Amino acid sequence: METLIVNVLLTLMMLAVVVLARTRNLFAVIVLSGLYSFLMATAMVALDAVDVAMTEAAVGAGISTVLLLGALHLCRSEEAKPAHKPWLPLAVTASAGLLLVYGTWDLPAFSDPEAPIHKHVAPRYLADGPRETGVPNVVTAVLASYRGFDTLGETTVVFTAGAGIIALLRRRRRTTADKEAP
Amino acid sequence: MLAHFVDHFDYWAMIFLAMAGLFIVIARGNLIKKLVGLGIFQTSVYLLYVAPGKIVGGTAPIVAEGFRVYSNPLPHVLILTAIVVGVATLALGLALVVRIREAYDSIEEDEILRRDHAPEVTPSRGEGAGGKVVP
Amino acid sequence: MTRDMVLRVVAKLLIPFILLFALYVQFHGDFGPGGGFQAGVILAAAMVFYAIVFGLDNARKVLPDRLVETMVAAGVLLYLGVGVAGPLLGGNFLDYFVLAADPVAGQHRGIFWIELGVAITVCGVMLKVYYLFAGRGPEDD
Incomplete structure (x- = not known):
């Protein structure tokens, strides 16, 4: 049942992306990407990743x-018609996709408890995390305590991106009054 | 065969989403649409990380009485931070798009490239072939 | 500012609850889903909602640009400060065990301050980005 729910959600996401790729009105594209994100959040709940779903x-x-x-408000809202049919990109992505599908042949099946991902460090987090940190939510314990360095790096990346955006957009657009001034 | 299909459907869906995102990035000329495609590529990777951590019959990794099987918390941690970093970089990309729009008056790749190469096609004295566009 | 009264009344009703939810997500993140990243984004979403309904200028009165820019850096500095507190108290960098007499209490303290730092930076960056995009105004040529 759980597998069925996940697979239905994934199918809906694929449909949303196909429609999105074919739409040229950028407003519709953005609304569709919001829809896609909501479907992704629901799929994350179905996959037990509640923290990820909330984020x-x-x-x-x-x-x-x-x-x-907000960015669309500052730009034009219609995508130009492509000059030619996108056969080459389609062929490239389709063949890359087929190669990747070939690569999944030997991967562990969905929800296999014996998969390597469940055998490495996760059992230790689940067994000792609440006792060592006193935090029952293992995701928070790993995020803030066991992998504190990692999170420090991520926070710094967010800070750096913010600083970059401030540097890019802080200066006002050159108006006609500025152009006339020497 | 059906069992194999069900067992690997999540990988294939992820590959489809990633390739659709890649297709939008390379086939569409509009910069905002390219960024949306990049976002789809990015979110497909979240799926690649989180889906293998799921155990059917398990529960979210919040330890409580009465539950013994939990899904793997480690991919959740990695993806949680990746989502927020993803939106920060998306915003950075949008800021660049806004600046490009102000400099070139267009967010279509073809149009921008044409304007970039225009000074080279019509040679003008003095400025050289820098391809510099006066906003 | 929008002239639609329904929107303004609904916004006034909803925003306190969104803020409360953000605080709940922040401080209950140890026991349920949530944490600094989510709380920061929800806090920023509440302010963006306020800015959309009541106008950017009113939002700038509530949270001025200067404060938001300070938040962007203050969160990372708070995080680093917790990290540096470890070596000062005789442990390693980002070592929470030394922050209190009891190791588990020290972990609690460290996680609390770190989540707060994350929330402050994330909220600051999201809000600042929204201010910059919204304050730029559409092309009018």
Whole structure:
């Protein structure tokens, strides 16, 4: 049953992406990408990743939709018709996809408890995390305590991106009054 | 065969989403649409990380009485931070698009390239062949 | 500012609850889903909602640009400060065990401050980006 729910959600996401790729109105594209993010958040709940689902719903469907709309407000809202049919990109991506599908042949099956991912460090986090940190949510314990360096790096990346955006957009656009001034 | 299909469907869906995102990035000329495609590529990777950590019958990795099987918490941690970094870089890309729009008055790749190469096609004295565009 | 009264009344009703939810996500992140990243984004979303309904200028009165820019850097500095507190108290960098007499209490303290730093930076960056995009104004040529 759980597998069925996940697979239905994945199918809906694939449909949303196909429609998105064929749409030329950028407003519709942005709304579709918000829809895609919500489907992704729901799929994450079905995959037991509640923290990720909450982040994806707030970030992917909320903030990034607002930012894309804000950027669209400053640009033109219709995509130009492509000059020629995109057969070459289609062939490249299709063949790369087929190669990747070939690569999945030997990967462990969905929800295989014996898969290597469940055998390495995760059992230790689950067994000792709550005792060592006193935090029952293992995701928070790993995020803030075991992998604190990692999170420090991620926070610094967010800070750097913010600084870059401030540097790019802080200066006002040159107006006609500025151009006339020497 | 059906069992194999169900067992690997999540990988294939992820590959389809990644390739669709890549297709949008390389086939579409509009910069905002390219960024949306890049976002789809990025989110497909979240799926690649989180889906193998799932155990059917397990629960979210919040330790409580009465539960014994938990899904793997490690991919959740990695993806959680990746999502926020992803939106920060998306915003950086959008800021670049806005600046490009102000400099070139277009966000279509073809148009921008044409304007970039215009000074070389019509040779002018003094400026040289830098391809510099006066906004 | 929008002239639609329904929107403004609904916004006034909803925003306190969104802020409360953000605080819940922040401080309950140890026991349920949530944490600094989510809380920061939800906080920023509440302010973006306020800015959309009541106008950017009013939002800038609530959280001025200067404060938002300070938040961007303050969160990372708070995180680094918790990291540096470890060596000062005789442990390693980002070592929470030395932050309190009891190791588990030290972990709690370290995680609390780090999540707070993450939330401050994330909220600051998201808000600043929104201010910059919204304050630029459309092309009018």
